[in-house]
Amino acid sequence: MTAPTINNPRSWNGKGLVGDWAVSLKLDGVRAIWRDIGWMSRANKPLHNLPPWRDGQPRDCEVFVNNLRDTIRATRTKCLKQDTPSITPRHLYGLAPLDPRLHWGTLTNPTPADIRAVLRRANALNFEGIVLRKGDDWIKVKPFETHDLPITGFSEGTGKHRGQLGFVTTARGAVGAGFTDSDREVLWAEANAGRLVGQVIEVTCMQLTDHGNFRHPVFIRMRPDKLIDSTA
Known part of the structure; x- marks a missing residue:
């Protein structure tokens, strides 16, 4: 069987x-x-606990169970626990071909105002954003600029954050804001175990500089579901 594009x-x-x-x-x-x-x-x-694929079903899907945290727990837990969210066929949304539940009409020659208006309506329904599709050209639209990229280095914090993570470095610059105390403790433990560099981080920023670096970056979350090569 040929792997899907x-x-x-x-x-x-x-x-x-x-x-x-x-x-x-x-x-x-x-x-x-x-x-x-x-x-x-x-x-x-490998993703775990998903219903097996059946002939005729999409082979490229988005799994969504309540929220991203529950979805990651459900798909990464090898041995089910009592509180592990369950995944049923209704939690799989085909991307190619597109699940009808995700289809939201068509825009013709949309202006920036048209696109932002649709985005606001999608956000009001608690969706992360929208994707505009024209053939194989897909464009993701979110309410703020985000970037997923691998961690290249890290530093211990100072003052009240001594003994915890201070900041991480990426190809677009250092990121030190947005981490909770719990984040700093957990990620410092990962750093000391030699597992932090290479993990993918999601960052929001005001904009990028002319040199492609972050301006006012803020940590959002770790993205264990993403490959370094698949980030953008």
């Missing part, structure tokens, strides 16, 4: 678009790709 959407540049664009709702879940050996993440790691 994975389409990773590019980020919207804030400009108007030309042509007819299908609008789909963006879930804040985990991408699941069916391969001969089972369901795999974009990081090519």
